[in-house]
Amino acid sequence: MEMKRPGVNLIGYPFPSDSQELLLKAALFHGEIAIQAFYQWKRSVDFETEMQSSVYRTLPLLYHNLHQQDVDDDLMPRLKGIYRKSWMTNQFLFAKAGSILRFFNQNGIPVMVMKGIPLTILYYRNFGVRPMADIDVLIPYDQARSTVDLLRSEGWKLHEPEFLEHSLRYGRSATFSDSEKTELDLHWHPFFEAHESNAADDFNTLSVSLAVGGVATRTFCLTDHLFHTIVHGVRYNPEPPVRWIADACTLLKRESENISWDRLLAHTLRFRVHLQMKAALHYLADRFYQKIPDQVLRELDNRTADFAARVVFLHALTTGDRNPVTLREKMYSIYAGFLRQTSVQGFIRQHLAFMKYFRYRTKGKPWFKIFIYYFSRTLSKRDLSRA
Amino acid sequence: MTKDEFLRINEPNVVHDTIDGETIILNLETGNYFSLDGTGVLIWEWIRMTGDWKPAVEKMAKENPGLDEEIRQSVSAFITLLMEENLLATAKNKDITEISDELENSLILAARDYKAPVLNKYTDMQELLLLDPIHDVNEQGWPESKEASDNDGLPTVP
Numbered sequence: 001m002e003m004k005r006p007g008v009n010l011i012g013y014p015f016p017s018d019s020q021e022l023l024l025k026a027a028l029f030h031g032e033i034a035i036q037a038f039y040q041w042k043r044s045v046d047f048e049t050e051m052q053s054s055v056y057r058t059l060p061l062l063y064h065n066l067h068q069q070d071v072d073d074d075l076m077p078r079l080k081g082i083y084r085k086s087w088m089t090n091q092f093l094f095a096k097a098g099s100i101l102r103f104f105n106q107n108g109i110p111v112m113v114m115k116g117i118p119l120t121i122l123y124y125r126n127f128g129v130r131p132m133a134d135i136d137v138l139i140p141y142d143q144a145r146s147t148v149d150l151l152r153s154e155g156w157k158l159h160e161p162e163f164l165e166h167s168l169r170y171g172r173s174a175t176f177s178d179s180e181k182t183e184l185d186l187h188w189h190p191f192f193e194a195h196e197s198n199a200a201d202d203f204n205t206l207s208v209s210l211a212v213g214g215v216a217t218r219t220f221c222l223t224d225h226l227f228h229t230i231v232h233g234v235r236y237n238p239e240p241p242v243r244w245i246a247d248a249c250t251l252l253k254r255e256s257e258n259i260s261w262d263r264l265l266a267h268t269l270r271f272r273v274h275l276q277m278k279a280a281l282h283y284l285a286d287r288f289y290q291k292i293p294d295q296v297l298r299e300l301d302n303r304t305a306d307f308a309a310r311v312v313f314l315h316a317l318t319t320g321d322r323n324p325v326t327l328r329e330k331m332y333s334i335y336a337g338f339l340r341q342t343s344v345q346g347f348i349r350q351h352l353a354f355m356k357y358f359r360y361r362t363k364g365k366p367w368f369k370i371f372i373y374y375f376s377r378t379l380s381k382r383d384l385s386r387a
Numbered sequence: 388m389t390k391d392e393f394l395r396i397n398e399p400n401v402v403h404d405t406i407d408g409e410t411i412i413l414n415l416e417t418g419n420y421f422s423l424d425g426t427g428v429l430i431w432e433w434i435r436m437t438g439d440w441k442p443a444v445e446k447m448a449k450e451n452p453g454l455d456e457e458i459r460q461s462v463s464a465f466i467t468l469l470m471e472e473n474l475l476a477t478a479k480n481k482d483i484t485e486i487s488d489e490l491e492n493s494l495i496l497a498a499r500d501y502k503a504p505v506l507n508k509y510t511d512m513q514e515l516l517l518l519d520p521i522h523d524v525n526e527q528g529w530p531e532s533k534e535a536s537d538n539d540g541l542p543t544v545p
Contacts, residue, residue, distance in 0.1 A: 067407055080407060088413055088420055091402050095415045128404065214399050 014234045014317065015283060016242045019044045023055060024242060027062040028249050028288070030069065038066060042075065060086040061129040061246060087128030090120065094127065096182050097135045098213015103154070104137070105215065109147055112138045112204065113212055114187065114228070118219035119247055121210050123254045130246075134175075134183035138203070144168055144188035151176055156184065170341060170357070190220075191231050192341045193271040193312075202267070203228075223260045226251045227267045230280040236320025245288065248280070252290045261296045274303050275313035307347055308339040315340075334361055393438030393481035394466075401474050405432070412474055420509050421474065426497045427504035430462060431469075432490055438481035440466055446491070447498035454501050461503035468506050 016024060019041060026038035045055075063079035097117055104111040116132040124130050139147050145168060152158060156176040167174050172189035190203055206221040220228060226248060233244020252259070268277045278300040284290040285297065305313070315336030324330040335354065344353045396403065403412040410423040410431050423431055433443040444462045448455035469475045 083406065084411055087404055087411065091413050092415065092418075095399075127402075128406075 014236060014244070014320070015279075016245065020055065020242045021287065023058055023062065024245055024249075025288070027058055027065050028246060028253075030065075034065060034069065035071060038062070038071065038073075042073075047075065047078075055242070056082070057131045057243060058246060059083070060131060061124075064126060064129045083128045086131040090127050090130075090132055093117075093132055093135065093182070094120075095213045096180075098215045100135060100137070100184060101212055101215040101217050104139075105217075107150060109139055109143055109150075112207055112218045112220065113210075114138050114190065114219065115232075117212055118210060119225065119229075119250070121212065122208075122219070123222075123225075123250050130243075134185050136185045136187060138187045138190055141188045144186075147186060148174060151184070151186065155179065166361075170338075172341075190228060191271075192337070193231060193273055206263075221260075222251060222255055222258050223263045224267070226259060227264050227277075231271070231273050231276060234276040234280050235316045236318060236322055238322050244280075245284070248284055249288055249290060252284070256291060261293055265296060265299060268300070269303070272306070272309045272312070274300055275305050275309055276316060278303075279313075308342075308350055311336050312340045334358065392477045392479060394434050394440065394475045395438055395478040395481060396435055397473055397476040403431075414473060416473070418510075419472065421472070422507045422509075423504065425502055425504065426462075427465065427506065429490065429494050429497055430465065430504055433486070433494070434475065436484040436486055436490075438478060438483065443494060446494055447501070450495050450498035451501055454498075457503070458498065458501060465504040465506065472506070472508070 022037045022041035022044060026034050026041055028034070029037065059079055060083040063076070063083040066073070066076065066079070094117065097113070101111060101113070114136040116130055117135065120127060120130050120132070148158065148164065148168075156178050158164065159175040159177065163171070164174060168188075172192050173185050173187040176184045176186060178184075203220050203224050204218075206224065207218040208221055209216060209218055211217070219225075229244050229247045229251065233247070264277075268274045278297075281292045281297060281300065285292045315332060319329060319333055319336070324333045338354050338357050339350065342350060342353055342357075344350050397414075400416045401412060401414055403410055405411075405428060408424060408428065410428045412421040412423070412431075414420070430440055430443060434440050440462065444459055447462075448458045451458065466475070
């Protein structure tokens, strides 16, 4: 299955434009293919004006890869400066992460690190190539409220406190910042789809140890990192989320023989994300020549998505993490957001549960008729067939 | 430092990396960051591996006898600066790593065309974080605000 790759006008689509794909190949591949991709990319962009932050965040990896291949170009000193800045800011973030993890340990809160920090330490194995802006940790759901209270008592400022109750009930995380503007993402579910109470335990069973800033902690196993990278990455985002491809390729390159494809497929089916997984793995195999077992691709191809999975996937591709603007988008996001996180099975039971959720979200406001109107328009057969 | 002591990089408060012939060093306690190039990189690497800089100096002085005193004095001053900035600390013991032929040869080449090691020091981390890394950089990729671009680079010690 060849994924459609849009042009640069569709900024935010979770699969890269031609130009972004060249940049990724230059940053990830070795030999002539990387060097050719670099010069084609350089010709295709205006370095002075077109470096959106997601593209910019790929430049340290580009520098590192080209430098290892002795590429001599007038852009290299500036790329080196970007790499150097990334290395320094990451070092401060890692040191800060160490002190936060020590705080969690001292307070008896079991914690795992997620996303950039473990990927950097265990798989990129270089502190400069993956710029980071925040620290992501995962705690048990039953300690979420007490941990939020504890962080606030220590002076951490909760972003959007008005959504805390909703996030604790239906969300996956809350964001905090301290007086030094360090951002901490406190997760109690690893992703929205993992909203069942024991989902985090699943990721804990094969967790691995690592040290962050001199403090011992734990993180997902390789397979779970790959799963999380794809589920988290294959979503429309105002910032083109090209980085999931670099992360996935790095995970696959480092220790592909240690990936448990059975475990990945089991997670995929359990959390009903097989459309995302199918799109991502086919894309990685077709465009980035990653060795995905044929059996895995066939297994995904042969699965039929249920109604809720198709709604969630369509929403991920078209709206994703963008703030909805119109009423139609808002309603659609509420509906898809519910289907994304609910563990209720079956069309009728899901929609009865949704009615209850919708009443909670609207707090008795008379939006129901408006919602039904937009609901019927949004979920036309034509739209769903695109998924 | 007594004759029985070694030098060590002051980890974990100090982190460092060498890229493309340049060593970047960060003091996480003070927020100051530093860079070394040329002879400075080689001396830093020698200390990292052996904890003792004097054999490196003697090797260089022997290779360039006309500048032997200058080599001894400038490297000694360089070590003092590294200590003052708390980038190096003393240690009673050191796991000594064998010096590679590449490092020895680089040291000999550096001695023949000797340039004293320089510790470039940058004190404003906030400035580094705020500057636009695409545009506010000099030819070497170091941050340089528009206001500073008329100056001759960034502050240098000594």
